[in-house]
Amino acid sequence: MVQKKSVRRPRGRPRAYDPDQALAQATAAFWDAGYSGASLEDLTAATGMNKPSLYGAFGNKHALYMTVLEQYRAMGREAMREALSYELPLADALRRVYARAIEIYTAGGRGARGCFLIGTAATESVLDPKIRRVFADGLHELDAQLEARFTHAMERGELQSGIGAGDLARVACGIMNSLALRARAGDSRRVLEATAEAGVRLLCSLG
């Protein structure tokens, strides 16, 4: 009988940190201060790790950031996939999407921080092509998720619009971008929700 690997400890001194938790705390540090604004000291303080351990686990600052960035994208993709129901009417599906986005954007101990990509990756995107690529991919992936849902609604006869699904998706994505920015600017949850609802009604021709 083979012993479970997760129980059998590896050979050397055990880690004093939980990798997932450390990554989450590094995410928070970057989210607050941005990539350039978060110092290695901020990151070690946030994770509770010392610098050599941080390097051993995640590589240098840029590599750590890229890891965090990809993890955020995966979280966002999954959150959207869950929220963007194909069962509910289009308007309700969009409402769920925006509600979930507002949840994510207004979380955070030091006040709302918006979208991680918009708050940190956008800034670096001009001078850092790798970050720009991930940032653009993140936007376009959301576009694609939304476009598929709009296409579905059109095919089902749930929505007739003179505007193509792709363009509708980019506008719907734009509403979300705006929620992220307004959250980071400190707008109240009520304003965010009203903006989202107005967007839903426009997009679904419920004006």
Added chain:
Amino acid sequence: MVQKKSVRRPRGRPRAYDPDQALAQATAAFWDAGYSGASLEDLTAATGMNKPSLYGAFGNKHALYMTVLEQYRAMGREAMREALSYELPLADALRRVYARAIEIYTAGGRGARGCFLIGTAATESVLDPKIRRVFADGLHELDAQLEARFTHAMERGELQSGIGAGDLARVACGIMNSLALRARAGDSRRVLEATAEAGVRLLCSLG
């Protein structure tokens, strides 16, 4: 007869730089790299000034950034005021607004940089309340300009919508935010223009 002050030179050694031009070049440096990402060396290289002159003229890095930020806001306000015609039909006025925004967002030597506020101030807004205030004011001022135009269109009977002028304005502002982000992400001008046009048609119920 009084001699013009602008001709009469002040007492000491004359400046080797043009203050307006220096400020524009500092703007470019911050726009590319963000506030935290732009070093004082970047700023002196961009402006051609040495550090003591830079300090004498504009104060420390934060003060210089705040000056640049306010100047950008003034430029943006004026650009919107010019573009947001009250004579043209609402849809055409919005088209002018977005066209002008795309012009500003895609300018820049090292590639498109989007909106200065979104690309640089948003990132700092979580940890720097003064920057957050200016960022939020910038968003809300654009909201107000757009809301006034929507209100005008409604009063004139040019637009009937179940959505209030304020909410329409925030959505219209969101489209612009999205153009800024997409520009910084590297999206083509064609995509930006298509997104803007879709936004116009939704906002003006031309779907």
Added chain:
DNA sequence: TGATTTATATACCGGACGGTACTAATATTA
């Protein structure tokens, strides 16, 4: 128990950071 393996912890590296004292240069004023 002793060797080996892995991680932690301390202390340090060269360099870049934001910021400034000091000197030299260039103008006006008397």
Added chain:
DNA sequence: TAATATTAGTACCGTCCGGTATATAAATCA
């Protein structure tokens, strides 16, 4: 021309930056 005023330019300040060498601690394996 001498005195004064204002700027430019150089050189430097202490600190923090990202990153790493080295030593020590804590586990498994034989």
